[in-house]
Amino acid sequence: MGKKIIDKWLDLYSNRVHLMRTSATRDLMSTAERADVISFAGGMPAPESLDKEAFREAVARVLEKRAEKAFQYGPTEGFYETRELACQLMKRAGLKAHPNEVIVTAGAQQALDLIAKIFLDEGSEIIVEAPSYVGALNAFRVFQPRVISIEIEASGLKIDEFVRILEEKSIPPKFVYLIPNFQNPAGTTTSLEKRKSIAELSKEYKFVIIEDNPYGELSFYGKQIEPVSLFTDNAIYLGSLSKIISPGLRIGWIYASPPILQKINLAKQGADLCSSSLSQLVAIEYLSIIDFDEHIRKIRKIYSEKCKAMIKALEEFFPEEASWTQPEGGFFIWATIDAEIDTDDMLSLALEKKVAYVPGSSFYYENGGSKSMRLSFSNPSPEEIYEGIEKLAAVIKEQIALSKSIFGFYDKKGDR
Ligand SMILES: Cc1ncc(COP(=O)(O)O)c(C=O)c1O
Known part of the structure; x- marks a missing residue:
C-alpha cells in the first residue's frame, strides 16, 4: 500500500488549481499500460505504424549534420521549414496556408491551452460538441468559461440547436470548438453541408471556430472532406503529427490570421519559449526519408x-441493448448501452476482468454520457480487440442482468 501524502501547501495554491481535472484517460494510463490489460482506453497510435528504422536514420542524420541547430533554442513560432511542412500537410486537406500564418506548438494540446489563454475570461461563453475531447474541455475549464454543450449526431453538430442558441444570445459565444473529422470520442464526421453552415454562421454572428483536425488523414476510404477553415477566415485550424507520425515528437501547429498568431506567440513565450528544436528537425528528416503517401496508405489500412x-x-458479443457509431476513419467507436447501467461504476469491474475503456461522462463538460463509453481500436491488435470486446461484453451483460434483477424487483413490488 502506498503512503498517504498530506498536502501541506493546500492554502497556497491558486483557485485555478481546484478547477483542474485529471482526465480519466490519463489516470487509466498506468493500469491500462499493464501488459495483462487489453486497453481500449488511450488514443495511442498503433505501435506498428512507427517506422523505427526511419526514425533511427532521421535521428542519426540530425546528430551528424544539424546538431548545433537541434540543441539550440529556436524561434517561438517554430523553424520556417517546420511551418512549411505544416503547410504541405494542410494542402493535402485543401488549405492553402503560408508558413507565416503558422505557429508550431507542442502538440495540438498546447494549441488548445494557448487559445484558451488568449480568448477566455471567467464567464466567457463558448460552445463545444457533446461529447467532446476531454483534453480540450480540461484546458478550457481552468479559465472558468460558461460552456454550452450541443449534442452531436452522425453528421456532426445539431445545427438547429446551434442556431437557436445563437439567436437567443445578445452577445455571441467567443468560439465554437469542433473536431469535424472522425471525432474524439464519437468517431463521427461533420458533413460538408454542416461545415459550410457553421462557417456562414461564424460570419453572420462573428465568432471564432476552433477546428481541431488531428485525424483528418486517417480516412478509411482515402477521402478528406474540405475543412471548415476553407469556407471562412474566422477559423483557427489545429494540426498535429501525433496521430500520423508520432505523439512522442510533440509537434502540432496553429494556422490562423496574423493578429491571432501574434497573441498566441506572446502566450507561447510564457509557456515554453519555443517547441523542441530537436523534435522539429527529427520530424523534418523523418518525413524526407519515408514515402509519405505510402505511409498514410499503410496506416489507414491498419x-x-x-x-x-x-x-x-x-x-458478435455485445448485448442487444448496445448500439455504436460507425466511424469512417480515426481511432474511436462510441458505444451506448440502453439499460440501467453506469459506465463509470462499471469500469472497475472491467479492469478486474483485464479490459479498459473510457467512461462516457469524461467527455461531457457537466453531465452526460453515463451509459456510453469510448472504445479506441487504434492500439491493440485485431486479436486483442476480439478478446477484449468478448470480455467487456460479459461485464456489460452481467451488469444488465444485475440491474434487471434490482429494478425488476422494484417494478414487481410497485405492482402489488
Ligand atoms: C481531438 C484531439 N485534439 C488534440 C489532441 C492532442 O494531440 P497532440 O498529441 O497533438 O497534443 C488529441 C489527442 O488525443 C485529440 O484527440
Whole structure:
C-alpha cells in the first residue's frame, strides 16, 4: 500500500488549481499500460505504424549534420521549414496556408491551452460538441468559461440547436470548438453541408471556430472532406503529427490570421519559449526519408482493419441493448448501452476482468454520457480487440442482468 501524502501547501495554491481535472484517460494510463490489460482506453497510435528504422536514420542524420541547430533554442513560432511542412500537410486537406500564418506548438494540446489563454475570461461563453475531447474541455475549464454543450449526431453538430442558441444570445459565444473529422470520442464526421453552415454562421454572428483536425488523414476510404477553415477566415485550424507520425515528437501547429498568431506567440513565450528544436528537425528528416503517401496508405489500412475487427466483435458479443457509431476513419467507436447501467461504476469491474475503456461522462463538460463509453481500436491488435470486446461484453451483460434483477424487483413490488 502506498503512503498517504498530506498536502501541506493546500492554502497556497491558486483557485485555478481546484478547477483542474485529471482526465480519466490519463489516470487509466498506468493500469491500462499493464501488459495483462487489453486497453481500449488511450488514443495511442498503433505501435506498428512507427517506422523505427526511419526514425533511427532521421535521428542519426540530425546528430551528424544539424546538431548545433537541434540543441539550440529556436524561434517561438517554430523553424520556417517546420511551418512549411505544416503547410504541405494542410494542402493535402485543401488549405492553402503560408508558413507565416503558422505557429508550431507542442502538440495540438498546447494549441488548445494557448487559445484558451488568449480568448477566455471567467464567464466567457463558448460552445463545444457533446461529447467532446476531454483534453480540450480540461484546458478550457481552468479559465472558468460558461460552456454550452450541443449534442452531436452522425453528421456532426445539431445545427438547429446551434442556431437557436445563437439567436437567443445578445452577445455571441467567443468560439465554437469542433473536431469535424472522425471525432474524439464519437468517431463521427461533420458533413460538408454542416461545415459550410457553421462557417456562414461564424460570419453572420462573428465568432471564432476552433477546428481541431488531428485525424483528418486517417480516412478509411482515402477521402478528406474540405475543412471548415476553407469556407471562412474566422477559423483557427489545429494540426498535429501525433496521430500520423508520432505523439512522442510533440509537434502540432496553429494556422490562423496574423493578429491571432501574434497573441498566441506572446502566450507561447510564457509557456515554453519555443517547441523542441530537436523534435522539429527529427520530424523534418523523418518525413524526407519515408514515402509519405505510402505511409498514410499503410496506416489507414491498419486502422481500418482494426475498426472492422472491433465492429465484428461488437456485433458478435455485445448485448442487444448496445448500439455504436460507425466511424469512417480515426481511432474511436462510441458505444451506448440502453439499460440501467453506469459506465463509470462499471469500469472497475472491467479492469478486474483485464479490459479498459473510457467512461462516457469524461467527455461531457457537466453531465452526460453515463451509459456510453469510448472504445479506441487504434492500439491493440485485431486479436486483442476480439478478446477484449468478448470480455467487456460479459461485464456489460452481467451488469444488465444485475440491474434487471434490482429494478425488476422494484417494478414487481410497485405492482402489488
Ligand atoms: C481531438 C484531439 N485534439 C488534440 C489532441 C492532442 O494531440 P497532440 O498529441 O497533438 O497534443 C488529441 C489527442 O488525443 C485529440 O484527440
